[in-house]
Amino acid sequence: MMSDIRERLGRTRRVTTPWSDDGTRGIRxxxxxELLEHWANGYDWSAHERRIEALPWVTVRAGGTDLRVIHxxxxxxxxxxxxxxxxxxxxxxxxxxxxxxxxxxxxxxPALPGFPFAAPLTAPGxxxxxxxxxxxxxxxxxxxxxxxxxxxxxxxxxxELLAARHPDRVAALHLTxxxxxxxxxxxxxxxxxxxxxxxxxxAQWFRAEGGYIAEQSTRPxxxxxxxGDSPAGLAAWIVEKLESWSDESAFTxxxxxxxxxAYWVTGTIGTSFATYTEPVSLPGRIDTPTVxxxxxxxxxxxxxxxxxxxxxxxxxxxxxxxxxxAAWEQPEAxxxxxxxxxxxGGG
Numbered sequence: 231m232m233s234d235i236r237e238r239l240g241r242t243r244r245v246t247t248p249w250s251d252d253g254t255r256g257i258r259x260x261x262x263x264e265l266l267e268h269w270a271n272g273y274d275w276s277a278h279e280r281r282i283e284a285l286p287w288v289t290v291r292a293g294g295t296d297l298r299v300i301h302x303x304x305x306x307x308x309x310x311x312x313x314x315x316x317x318x319x320x321x322x323x324x325x326x327x328x329x330x331x332x333x334x335x336x337x338x339x340p341a342l343p344g345f346p347f348a349a350p351l352t353a354p355g356x357x358x359x360x361x362x363x364x365x366x367x368x369x370x371x372x373x374x375x376x377x378x379x380x381x382x383x384x385x386x387x388x389x390e391l392l393a394a395r396h397p398d399r400v401a402a403l404h405l406t407x408x409x410x411x412x413x414x415x416x417x418x419x420x421x422x423x424x425x426x427x428x429x430x431x432x433a434q435w436f437r438a439e440g441g442y443i444a445e446q447s448t449r450p451x452x453x454x455x456x457x458g459d460s461p462a463g464l465a466a467w468i469v470e471k472l473e474s475w476s477d478e479s480a481f482t483x484x485x486x487x488x489x490x491x492a493y494w495v496t497g498t499i500g501t502s503f504a505t506y507t508e509p510v511s512l513p514g515r516i517d518t519p520t521v522x523x524x525x526x527x528x529x530x531x532x533x534x535x536x537x538x539x540x541x542x543x544x545x546x547x548x549x550x551x552x553x554x555x556a557a558w559e560q561p562e563a564x565x566x567x568x569x570x571x572x573x574x575g576g577g
Contacts, residue, residue: 231494257473262462264483301337317386332565359510379404394516404521406528428536439529447503454503469490522547534546
């Protein structure tokens with residue numbers, strides 16, 4: 231696989247624009263050149279692949295499909311169960327640094343359908359709602375009837391849907407953001423002043439930064455060809471998000487390239503757009519006890535007053551460092567908040 235990447239990288243046509251070194255216009259050309267050079271001549275995927283394959287993977291038949299999950303069991307049969315749900319543009323690798331810190335819990339990390347390391351996705355209809363149903367069925371197959379669910383980004387939306395559809399199973403939620411779809415139903419006239427102001431900030435973020443959402447949700451076929459056939463294009467698309475949505479120096483070059491290579495070797499960049507393309511319907515409010523972790527370098531952190539409109543926020547934790555990939559950037563802080571949620575749920 232690396233020979234194919236190196237061969238393609240060797241034929242990369244460098245593309246420049248008048249803004250090539252303006253980081254506000256996307257990944258800087260010099261930064262991309264550095265990463266592509268390392269990918270072609272210094273990066274060793276095989277070492278990372280062996281580490282990933284050594285994780286405790288199992289495959290569960292659920293919801294009419296195969297779901298691959300990391301199932302890390304505690305030595306204590308009665309330990310609490312924690313479900314960790316990743317987002318885009320990442321994978322189960324988001325939680326690699328969390329797993330060693332949660333050995334006293336049974337931990338389930340699904341490779342969400344359409345994403346790296348998941349079973350191949352070949353048919354439409356894989357919405358966040360359907361994924362929530364598949365995850366619920368898989369947990370039942372694994373013998374887990376009650377659990378705390380933690381996630382962000384797409385995984386946070388799936389977590390909310392799980393809690394809404396299965397309040398008897400989800401003891402508590404731990405989220406790093408609330409589902410962005412709530413903004414479509416929020417009435418600014420009924421919100422607290424800081425919550426209404428947040429809607430304005432979020433709208434500005436979408437205007438300035440949300441172009442990728444428009445393309446992935448409306449023209450996935452076109453974009454999938456551009457990114458699925460060009461490792462340079464794939465790296466530019468993903469690395470821009472990994473770096474701009476996280477704390478400075480959150481990733482080494484090898485770590486960035488491992489997350490990108492995961493998409494390349496599994497051929498999943500196009501199918502990872504499914505949750506952007508397929509519609510989702512959220513309930514007006516979810517009563518499951520919730521811990522909301524707010525990390526300052528995340529894309530659009532919500533104030534408590536806004537989150538409380540839609541969620542039963544029992545604990546609102548503001549952190550001094552970390553961003554969109556907080557489980558990777560600040561694993562100890564992330565796990566402390568997961569434990570808050572476990573306690574909320576009676577675990």
